[in-house]
Amino acid sequence: MANPSLLILPGDGIGPEVMAEVERVIAWFGDKRDLSFDVETDLVGGAAYDAHGTPLHDDTMAKAHAADAVLLGAVGGPAYDDLDFSVKPERGLLRLRKEMDLFSNLRPAQCFDALADFSSLKRDIVSGLDIMIVRELTSGSYFGEPRGIFEEDGQRVGINTQRYTEAEIDRVARSAFELAMRRNKRVCSMEKANVMESGILWREVVTKVHAEYPEVGLSHMYADNGAMQLVRAPKQFDVILTDNLFGDILSDCAAMLTGSLGMLPSASLGAIGENGRPKALYEPVHGSAPDITGQSKANPIACILSFAMALRYSFDQGAEAARLEAAVEKVLADGARTGDLMGPDGGTPISTIQMGDVILAALD
Numbered sequence: 001m002a003n004p005s006l007l008i009l010p011g012d013g014i015g016p017e018v019m020a021e022v023e024r025v026i027a028w029f030g031d032k033r034d035l036s037f038d039v040e041t042d043l044v045g046g047a048a049y050d051a052h053g054t055p056l057h058d059d060t061m062a063k064a065h066a067a068d069a070v071l072l073g074a075v076g077g078p079a080y081d082d083l084d085f086s087v088k089p090e091r092g093l094l095r096l097r098k099e100m101d102l103f104s105n106l107r108p109a110q111c112f113d114a115l116a117d118f119s120s121l122k123r124d125i126v127s128g129l130d131i132m133i134v135r136e137l138t139s140g141s142y143f144g145e146p147r148g149i150f151e152e153d154g155q156r157v158g159i160n161t162q163r164y165t166e167a168e169i170d171r172v173a174r175s176a177f178e179l180a181m182r183r184n185k186r187v188c189s190m191e192k193a194n195v196m197e198s199g200i201l202w203r204e205v206v207t208k209v210h211a212e213y214p215e216v217g218l219s220h221m222y223a224d225n226g227a228m229q230l231v232r233a234p235k236q237f238d239v240i241l242t243d244n245l246f247g248d249i250l251s252d253c254a255a256m257l258t259g260s261l262g263m264l265p266s267a268s269l270g271a272i273g274e275n276g277r278p279k280a281l282y283e284p285v286h287g288s289a290p291d292i293t294g295q296s297k298a299n300p301i302a303c304i305l306s307f308a309m310a311l312r313y314s315f316d317q318g319a320e321a322a323r324l325e326a327a328v329e330k331v332l333a334d335g336a337r338t339g340d341l342m343g344p345d346g347g348t349p350i351s352t353i354q355m356g357d358v359i360l361a362a363l364d
């Protein structure tokens with residue numbers, strides 16, 4: 001059988017630095033676990049603009065469609081700040097998300113015990129935390145029409161529209177229930193059905209889809225209460241399902257309960273393709289970090305954990321994903337820290353490459 005294929009897009013800034021460590025991890029799985037990937041590497045963002053005058057070449061887009069999964073580093077940076085909006089690095093990433101129709105954004109908030117004291121919350125509230133936010137990514141307030149700034153009665157009005165079709169809610173709800181079946185079989189859906197019609201429809205459709213997943217427990221919560229509950233007692237949640245706008249805010253909030261931006265992976269999934277796998281893009285939550293680029297200071301863990309998500313959600317290798325996550329857990333427990341993980345009392349940070357070294361050693 002042919003190896004599964006991976007398209008790697010390191011991008012800009014620290015993107016290539018953290019991706020280099022992921023490539024070593026990928027090679028390890030090929031050597032030691034007989035789990036090989038056909039890896040192809042290409043350009044995205046500013047790097048693609050420099051080479052081709054566009055942040056995502058059509059050939060790269062075609063490769064992304066054809067690949068079993070795409071792994072992306074980060075895009076953007078000060079060198080590209082003055083570019084025209086149409087060719088900004090971010091447009092490359094947006095084009096990937098849009099053309100692959102990646103409607104389901106998975107953002108885990110997981111607390112590694114060794115970092116529990118980094119949280120802004122008390123240790124016992126976050127230790128052992130392991131929740132997953134499923135955010136609808138391709139519709140809602142960020143896309144709904146009408147939108148714009150208009151003139152009305154002699155003053156300007158800014159308009160955005162929260163709009164969801166039944167089909168859009170149905171597919172993202174399905175992805176949350178499928179995920180819950182592989183986890184702890186609990187979903188909490190968050191909207192504002194008390195004040196928004198789109199929320200009423202959301203609750204109705206989610207309830208209807210739930211009938212097909214009788215093993216999963218479903219609860220509903222107003223999103224504002226959800227925000228409060230996330231900081232009060234986050235461990236009450238397992239899978240949280242929510243829309244694009246609320247999900248943007250709630251996922252940042254939940255993720256930060258657990259520590260550094262350098263630790264946070266994500267997955268964006270679309271419809272199941274001909275290969276039987278969802279269209280998928282995996283990327284760290286952080287950006288290109290121009291302030292530390294080229295200094296081997298970046299934490300590669302967010303990108304490495306994004307590959308772990310790829311193992312689990314694209315390649316059905318949950319046990320291998322757990323192996324990789326356990327290696328990360330072990331090096332943190334042993335005290336390995338990049339600069340972003342330094343506590344108030346300091347210590348000596350290790351480099352990006354050294355973090356890669358200790359993770360590979362832990363895998364061995």
Ligand code: NAI
Pocket residue numbers: 014018073074075076077078090093261262263283284285286287288289290291292297298299300302338339340
């Ligand atoms: P950023 O995430 O790049 O950096 C924020 C802060 O976190 C910086 O101090 C940075 O050094 C630190 N940081 C981020 N990742 C880290 C890591 N792996 N290890 C250690 N420290 C890390 O966000 P910022 O500064 O707002 O944006 C910088 C550039 O990145 C901009 O051009 C922005 O547009 C772009 N960006 C790209 C994203 C993407 O590719 N998905 C997401 C966010 C921003």
Ligand code: MG
Pocket residue numbers: 248252
């Ligand atoms: Mg955000």
